[in-house]
Amino acid sequence: MTGVRHPHPAHGSGWHVLTGGPSSGKTTTVNLLHARGYATTMEHARHYIDLQRISGRSIRQIRDRQAQFQRAVVAMQIQQERDLDPAQTVFLDRALPDSLAYYRFLGIDPDPALRDAVTQARYATVFLLDLLPLAPDYARTEDAAAQQRLHELIGQVYRELPFPVVTVPALPPDERVQFILDRTR
Secondary structure, three states, X not given: XXXXXXXXXXXXXXXXXXXXXXXXXXXXXHHHHHHOOOEEOXXXXXXXXXXXXXXXXXXXXXXXOHHHHHHHHXXXXXXXXXXXXXXXXXXXXXXXXXXXXXXXXXXXXXXXXXXXXXXXXXXXXXXXXXXXXXXXXXXXXXXXXXXXXHHHHHHHHHHHOOOOEEEEOOOOHHHHHHHHHHOOO
């Protein structure tokens, strides 16, 4: 269980979450949606890493302090979701429940602020993108086993919450976008 109770089903939002384990094509899909003129958001974990690297910290220094890293990402995500207009159609590159999965993966108890924010979250659809081959980069430190476990936890967390979850198969990027758009109209 997520440890989060939703008193009412989430509805009334034009927000669509794109989520999945590391290297599932989320950011590529979000970027393609943005190029087609849709409102999108950024992935805050990567943004936080980029900000920390600018200040001179290495990936290892950032990732070695996982609780601090996760709290910073959650704070950024909470602020972002507070600032969004629920009536606007927006495609989110991850959302608050993703953090619950990462906390679970790391064995960290979720902060009360995260639990409270998730109870207020409203998503029209959650698109769980099937995994693609792991593509390591400067910010991604997971191996294939961690990639798979995180993907499973993310799916599990969203299915425990009152949001409709649609699995998106591993298709070429433009076909994935069309698959998603066909299910948001």
